[in-house]
Amino acid sequence: MSSLMTNTAAMTALQTLKATNDSLESTQNRISTGYRVADAKDNAAYWSIATTMRSDNGAMSAVKDSLGIGEATVDTAYTGLNSAKDVLNQIKDKLTTATQDGVDRTKVQDEITQLQQQLKSIASSASFSGQNWLSVNSDATGYDANKTMVANFARDNAGAVSLGSMTVDTSKIALYDSGTSSKAILNGGASGITSALGLTAGAATVSSTGTQATIALGSFGSSAKTVDQNDSLSFDLTLNGTTKTVTIDQATVNAALGETDGKIANATAFNTVLNHALESAGFDSTKVTAATGGIHTVGGATGDTLSIGNVAFSNDSVDTINISGPNITATKIKLFIKTVDDAISKVTAGASTLGAIQNRLSMQTTFVSNLMDTIDKGVGTLVDADMTQESTKLKALQTQQQLGVQALSIANSSTQTLLSLFK
Known part of the structure; x- marks a missing residue:
């Protein structure tokens, strides 16, 4: 049936052309932005x-x-x-x-x-x-x-x-x-090895009480002491005329205490170190020992003598090396x-x-x-447009648009054809 009031063909052609234009606009947006999903409305999840x-x-x-x-x-x-x-x-x-x-x-x-x-x-x-x-x-x-x-x-x-x-x-x-x-x-290395002993170069204190002779040492103090790799202290200890050199360095401390860093925690640990050094020097622990307050003779006869001398210490670092002094050997x-x-x-x-x-x-x-x-790359897979595919689609949609315009033109001209029936 032909109708002047309702042009069904024109309505259909218009809807088709509108859909084509929407698709064409979407494709053009993808081509211009490079994205298939440019906004949340395109694909919210992606x-x-x-x-x-x-x-x-x-x-x-x-x-x-x-x-x-x-x-x-x-x-x-x-x-x-x-x-x-x-x-x-x-x-x-x-x-x-x-x-x-x-x-x-x-x-x-x-x-x-x-x-x-x-x-x-x-x-x-x-x-x-x-x-x-x-x-x-x-x-x-x-x-x-x-x-x-x-x-x-x-x-x-x-x-x-x-x-x-x-x-x-x-x-x-x-x-x-x-x-x-x-x-x-x-x-580094300037730690307190000498203060740990309470000795300074050339210091010597001798006291004799009955059958015991004592070399008094200074107080160890309450804080731990560390004997660094470059620290060393030596002194000559003479017992009844026999002199031996006692040396304390980091190796001595570590061997005596089972440490690895030369740390002496307290006075008791220091006595352990000193006794180890005395034994290493060749002193019999039944003749001389280190205990609270100093180095003592043990079980000797009245009149035993104990003396200390030639105290020498070194806590040298590279920064303090100087070989121009008169006593440098x-x-x-x-x-x-x-x-x-x-x-x-x-x-x-x-x-x-x-x-x-x-x-x-x-x-x-x-x-x-x-x-x-x-x-x-992963994001691109989700949201990037396939430009080859979009360009092909663009050509097809442009053709569809042209055809849609022609179809709409034809549909609109159909009412003009009805006029010829009334001539």
Whole structure:
């Protein structure tokens, strides 16, 4: 039936053309934005996932930047340690030369002094972004030897986020510490071994009471004492005319107490160390022993004598080496060489540790970069438009649009055809 009031063909053509235009607009948006899911209305679930993952990727980008700062800081410290090692080798060479007779040790000391200053310059210059791991002040407020670097960002199944980190113990690599209890490689070691004994160079106290002779020692005190690697104390102990040299160093402390760091916790532990040193020197524990208050003869006859002399101590560090004094012997220089060699070992160990950290940071940076690419790829799979498919669809829809316009034109002209029936 033909009707002037209702043009069904035109209505159908109009609806078809409108649907085609909507599809064409959607396709054009995908082509212009590059996204299949550009807004939540396109696909709420995919849009939500993509938005969250993009946010996480932004956080990972910040982690990658932090890793870069961490790498630069570690590289700076490593470069400083490596340079310090070379300078220490030069000091060791100079000291070795100074052990020879006829060498002007004052001139050699001049060279060593310059090298010591160079070590300080290296340590103070090894700073990146305000962080210096080689020259520190352990007395500073808020000082913490453990330095933390952000290593990763993670989100669990419940949506909770967390940051992973890497920690570097800089107390093992610090070259200088201006704190009062420095344990740094080049100016550490100045602990209280002499105060632990209550002796000073040349000190001797002798008392005889009946069948017991006693060398009085000073009070150990209430705090623990640490005998560092470079600390040593020796004295000559004479019992009834027989003299033996007693030596206490970190090895003595560790052997006596089963420690590894030379720590003497209290006066009782110190007596154990002193007795071990006496026995190591060759004294019979049934003849002489260390107990509260001093060193005593045991079970001797009235008139036994006990004396101490030639008290010598060393808590040398590389920073305090000086061979220009009048009493410096080849033996003392050899002790200096040992001090330098110990420092070289510590610097080498520290550099090795930093090298391992450098490798881990590099691997972590590569991993984070790859992970970011993977996340980008996953997000792209969810929301990116397939441009090949969209371009093909665009051509088809443009053709459909043209046909729809023609169909609507034809439908609209059908009423004009009805007019010819009334002529």
